[in-house]
Amino acid sequence: MTVFIIRRLMQSAFVLLIMSLLVFVGVFAIGNPVDILIAADADQAERDRAIAALGLDLPLWEQYLVFLKNAAHGDLGKSFVFNQPALQLIVDRMPATLELAFSAMVIAILLGLPLGMYAGFQPHSRTARAIMAGSILGFSLPTFWVGLMMIMVFAVQLGWLPSTGRGATATVLGIKTSLATWDGLAHVLLPAINLALFKLSLVIRLSRAGMRENMLMDYVKFARAKGLSMRRVIFVHVLKNILIPIVTVLGLELGSVIAFSVVTESVFAWPGMGKLIIDSINRLDRPIIVAYLLITVTMFIVINLVVDVLYSVLDPRVRLAEAKA
Amino acid sequence: MASVIERDATTEAALPVETPFRRFVGDFVRSRVAVFGLALLCMILLIAVAAPWISPQNPYDLRQLDILDGRMPPGTASMSGYTFVLGSDDQGRDMLSGIFYGLRISLIVGVMSAAIALVAGSAVGLIAAYFGGRVDSLIMRVVDIQLSFPAILLALILLSILGQGMWKIILALVTVQWAYYARTVRGTALVERRKEYVEAARCLALSHARIVFRHLLPNCLPPLIVVGTVQVAHAIALEATLSFLGIGLPITEPSLGLLIANGFEYLLSGKYWISFFPGIALLLTIVSINLVGDQLRDVLNPRLQH
Amino acid sequence: MTQAVPTLAVDDLKTVFETRAGAVKAVDGVSFTVTAGRVLGLVGESGSGKTVTGFSIMGLVDPPGRIASGHILFKGRDLVGLSEQEMRRLRGARIAMIFQDPMMTLNPVLRIETQMVETLQAHISIGQREAHERAREALGMVGIPSPEERLKAYPHQFSGGMRQRVAIAIALLHRPDLIIADEPTTALDVTIQGQILYEMQRVCRQIGTALIWITHDLSVVASLADEICVMYAGKIVEQGSVDMVLDRPAHPYTKGLIGSVPSRNRKGVPLAQIPGMTPSLLNLPTGCSFRLRCTRADAACVAPPEMTTLEAGRRVRCFHPVHEAAA
Numbered sequence: 001m002t003v004f005i006i007r008r009l010m011q012s013a014f015v016l017l018i019m020s021l022l023v024f025v026g027v028f029a030i031g032n033p034v035d036i037l038i039a040a041d042a043d044q045a046e047r048d049r050a051i052a053a054l055g056l057d058l059p060l061w062e063q064y065l066v067f068l069k070n071a072a073h074g075d076l077g078k079s080f081v082f083n084q085p086a087l088q089l090i091v092d093r094m095p096a097t098l099e100l101a102f103s104a105m106v107i108a109i110l111l112g113l114p115l116g117m118y119a120g121f122q123p124h125s126r127t128a129r130a131i132m133a134g135s136i137l138g139f140s141l142p143t144f145w146v147g148l149m150m151i152m153v154f155a156v157q158l159g160w161l162p163s164t165g166r167g168a169t170a171t172v173l174g175i176k177t178s179l180a181t182w183d184g185l186a187h188v189l190l191p192a193i194n195l196a197l198f199k200l201s202l203v204i205r206l207s208r209a210g211m212r213e214n215m216l217m218d219y220v221k222f223a224r225a226k227g228l229s230m231r232r233v234i235f236v237h238v239l240k241n242i243l244i245p246i247v248t249v250l251g252l253e254l255g256s257v258i259a260f261s262v263v264t265e266s267v268f269a270w271p272g273m274g275k276l277i278i279d280s281i282n283r284l285d286r287p288i289i290v291a292y293l294l295i296t297v298t299m300f301i302v303i304n305l306v307v308d309v310l311y312s313v314l315d316p317r318v319r320l321a322e323a324k325a
Numbered sequence: 326m327a328s329v330i331e332r333d334a335t336t337e338a339a340l341p342v343e344t345p346f347r348r349f350v351g352d353f354v355r356s357r358v359a360v361f362g363l364a365l366l367c368m369i370l371l372i373a374v375a376a377p378w379i380s381p382q383n384p385y386d387l388r389q390l391d392i393l394d395g396r397m398p399p400g401t402a403s404m405s406g407y408t409f410v411l412g413s414d415d416q417g418r419d420m421l422s423g424i425f426y427g428l429r430i431s432l433i434v435g436v437m438s439a440a441i442a443l444v445a446g447s448a449v450g451l452i453a454a455y456f457g458g459r460v461d462s463l464i465m466r467v468v469d470i471q472l473s474f475p476a477i478l479l480a481l482i483l484l485s486i487l488g489q490g491m492w493k494i495i496l497a498l499v500t501v502q503w504a505y506y507a508r509t510v511r512g513t514a515l516v517e518r519r520k521e522y523v524e525a526a527r528c529l530a531l532s533h534a535r536i537v538f539r540h541l542l543p544n545c546l547p548p549l550i551v552v553g554t555v556q557v558a559h560a561i562a563l564e565a566t567l568s569f570l571g572i573g574l575p576i577t578e579p580s581l582g583l584l585i586a587n588g589f590e591y592l593l594s595g596k597y598w599i600s601f602f603p604g605i606a607l608l609l610t611i612v613s614i615n616l617v618g619d620q621l622r623d624v625l626n627p628r629l630q631h
Numbered sequence: 632m633t634q635a636v637p638t639l640a641v642d643d644l645k646t647v648f649e650t651r652a653g654a655v656k657a658v659d660g661v662s663f664t665v666t667a668g669r670v671l672g673l674v675g676e677s678g679s680g681k682t683v684t685g686f687s688i689m690g691l692v693d694p695p696g697r698i699a700s701g702h703i704l705f706k707g708r709d710l711v712g713l714s715e716q717e718m719r720r721l722r723g724a725r726i727a728m729i730f731q732d733p734m735m736t737l738n739p740v741l742r743i744e745t746q747m748v749e750t751l752q753a754h755i756s757i758g759q760r761e762a763h764e765r766a767r768e769a770l771g772m773v774g775i776p777s778p779e780e781r782l783k784a785y786p787h788q789f790s791g792g793m794r795q796r797v798a799i800a801i802a803l804l805h806r807p808d809l810i811i812a813d814e815p816t817t818a819l820d821v822t823i824q825g826q827i828l829y830e831m832q833r834v835c836r837q838i839g840t841a842l843i844w845i846t847h848d849l850s851v852v853a854s855l856a857d858e859i860c861v862m863y864a865g866k867i868v869e870q871g872s873v874d875m876v877l878d879r880p881a882h883p884y885t886k887g888l889i890g891s892v893p894s895r896n897r898k899g900v901p902l903a904q905i906p907g908m909t910p911s912l913l914n915l916p917t918g919c920s921f922r923l924r925c926t927r928a929d930a931a932c933v934a935p936p937e938m939t940t941l942e943a944g945r946r947v948r949c950f951h952p953v954h955e956a957a958a
Contacts, residue, residue, distance in 0.1 A: 035528055041570065129434070133358075136616065137612065138617050139558075140558065140562075140583075140611040141611075142562050142566060143566065144566055144582075145565075145600070145607065145608070148589060148600050148604070150591065151593070152597055152600075156595060157595075256476075259478040260475065262478075263566055263570065266569075266570055280536060281570065281572060289485060293478075297627075304473055
């Protein structure tokens with residue numbers, strides 16, 4: 001197990017290095033930030049000074065090395081726009097994004113698993129058909145448009161819930177979160193549902209497919225032949241088997257939820273990392289783009305690693321294979 | 326060789342056997358919902374193709390627009406006496422016409438990117454599966470890494486580098502999607518490759534190309550069709566999302582996503598139609614493709630057939 | 632007194648599956664009895680309805696299938712029409728079943744111990760420790776070495792033969808009155824097959840369990856069963872004691888089956904084969920279902936044959952039974 005994790009960590013570090021290079025070179029090509037950051041009427045001396053201050057006069061590879069060295073020290077550059085460390089800006093906004101992603105995941109699992117399992121258990125019932133129709137809709141609805149419609153209905157027409165911002169936050173265990181206040185919860189509800197819709201459909205489908213496939217398996221028949229109640233067969237035998245792929249997929253999807261929060265954050269003006277990156281792309285704020293991408297990539301790598309470990313804990317077959325390897 | 330073909334032809338003609346294709350059609354039409362989806366999709370395709378001839382107005386001919394017609398609710402008559410069935414946007418553009426043209430752009434982007442990605446991805450997947458070994462592990466490592474990043478993030482990076490434009494977004498979508506096809510094809514081809522008929526084909530010393538294209542590829546088609554259908558829907562949704570965020574298509578090529586973004590600011594003042602109707606069009610397009618794709622999956626998945 | 636009531640008496644059982652193409656009679660009027668300590672061999676090709684018969688007795692026929700009519704008297708009590716709850720109490724406790732593929736019957740993600748203990752706890756209130764003890768005993772009884780350690784293992788850590796032993800141990804946990812074994816040795820190597828057969832026979836004798844052994848393999852039946860029922864297309868075509876049926880088959884189908892088993896005694900003689908294929912249950916010929924493959928069929932066979940008694944305990948469903956002396 002330890003060997004497995006170490007091997008995965010090394011692999012991850014390599015991916016991170018490659019990604020940092022790609023991102024760095026790629027982002028460098030976006031445009032010349034000097035033109036945007038320095039007033040048009042500045043004279044050449046002023047320009048040179050600014051360029052030197054930003055380190056833009058060095059050759060690209062040297063800029064990359066400097067960047068790498070600084071990155072190793074946790075310094076991902078200063079935002080051109082905010083004149084603050086990019087890392088700091090992103091870390092400040094991370095809790096907002098994470099709490100949104102977390103809420104969305106919880107909604108997706110808590111609703112999706114029972115709905116999907118029911119649809120798989122009674123595939124021909126009217127309820128199951130309705131659930132599946134809903135999941136097709138959930139897959140098809142463009143997230144941003146649903147967000148708009150939710151604002152229109154619940155915020156503008158009905159006035160039940162706020163449409164923008166994070167609301168009041170409270171500090172729990174050193175983290176500022178909206179989930180600890182009623183006002184915050186009211187603010188998080190619409191964006192979280194919006195972000196959850198796609199994953200909810202995914203969970204429904206995965207659990208339905210898993211249910212259908214597993215119910216046909218001999219082990220289910222055998223478990224019933226042992227005299228187990230249907231409840232135990234479903235909630236112990238089948239559930240444990242379908243949880244394995246669902247946990248794996250959802251773990252991997254956590255990264256995508258964080259990435260997709262870009263859309264939801266833009267619609268609901270949620271002050272998270274996603275909104276920051278969109279704003280930064282539009283302003284060509286290079287250090288933030290690079291820092292955001294690197295942080296997201298790191299997050300993905302960590303998430304993937306955790307999922308792999310979780311997966312092997314859940315599935316004894318994998319556990320054994322890894323022990324042998 | 327010729328005689329074999331002839332004999333095949335005669336037996337097929339003589340027996341009213343169900344050919345795979347006929348069975349496929351039979352299985353497909355069994356779901357009324359899927360048939361509805363297919364009909365809807367055909368209608369949408371027709372509208373997109375015929376947009377210039379069936380739109381009440383050319384929404385991008387500025388001479389036809391009148392700023393005084395701006396933000397009219399559905400059903401209002403325009404200055405020139407024509408009725409805005411679905412209302413008008415801030416520049417006095419007829420929403421219905423805008424949607425027809427927008428569908429065209431969205432579908433072109435979606436279908437083009439999916440088609441290019443399909444060809445490129447399948448080629449890569451087949452190469453990986455057929456040659457195996459180091460080629461395979463290298464390709465699949467790239468595929469795995471790429472697939473571990475969400476599509477929207479990759480598209481975001483690419484577009485922030487490339488800038489806006491129709492071909493740029495198609496390129497971004499292809500880059501995002503090719504890996505799905507590569508993985509699908511490789512998975513199926515690997516299974517097929519181990520089967521005896523490929524072994525037999527190799528023993529007959531058939532060329533690589535012939536084995537790959539005549540034997541492996543046809544067997545990869547069913548999953549490829551399913552993935553392809555789903556990916557078209559994804560591509561359309563992704564393009565709309567990116568355009569909505571302002572990093573997709575330029576204003577000169579107003580896809581459905583841009584139309585929706587355009588109405589965002591008026592939404593809070595209750596002028597819903599500018600965002601609402603393009604969204605419905607987008608939704609119907611994606612739903613119809615997904616319905617067809619879903620049924621295709623069920624019909625083409627041998628594991629669920631009994 | 633209890634001797635008088637057979638462990639299981641199936642009477643005119645009909646199990647149908649509603650499909651789009653019509654109702655399929657998977658089991659069509661099957662009757663037989665098994666008594667304590669005896670072994671009944673239920674023989675037939677795949678699709679002959681033998682497995683569905685087993686599932687019907689277990690009450691495990693899932694929709695679109697259902698028991699259309701008939702009675703299943705288990706120790707005098709009719710199982711047809713029992714509630715799911717009542718059936719559940721019998722399943723695994725009084726009637727146990729063993730399946731064909733040991734690779735598929737155990738849940739891959741649960742420890743052997745969990746799967747055994749839950750079987751105990753489904754029927755009796757028993758503490759964890761005591762259940763553990765009984766599970767260990769049961770594993771020992773079916774010849775699994777170091778049962779204490781093996782309880783902690785997962786199914787994939789066992790070989791096929793060992794998994795089947797685990798399945799048997801689970802079936803034996805409650806010392807059931809009846810075990811239905813659905814081709815439990817088919818998926819195993821021949822040498823393992825022999826061991827499993829031997830174990831089953833020994834254990835059933837030991838605890839006086841009635842055994843229904845479902846198989847397509849006549850050689851297995853020959854060495855194990857006391858009585859035999861040959862099934863074809865959902866019906867029993869011949870039944871009687873093993874010796875009588877195998878030595879002097881009366882139904883042409885039985886004769887064909889026996890003829891197609893390779894044997895050392897008839898080296899050099901080409902194997903007989905039954906022409907044609909097992910008919911689809913959707914599209915059975917009128918009258919005798921076997922007539923299109925039968926060498927003895929004539930115009931009479933267009934009418935459905937009834938079960939007729941040849942001699943005591945010996946019945947056949949044929950207008951033209953084979954009469955021949957022991958080979």
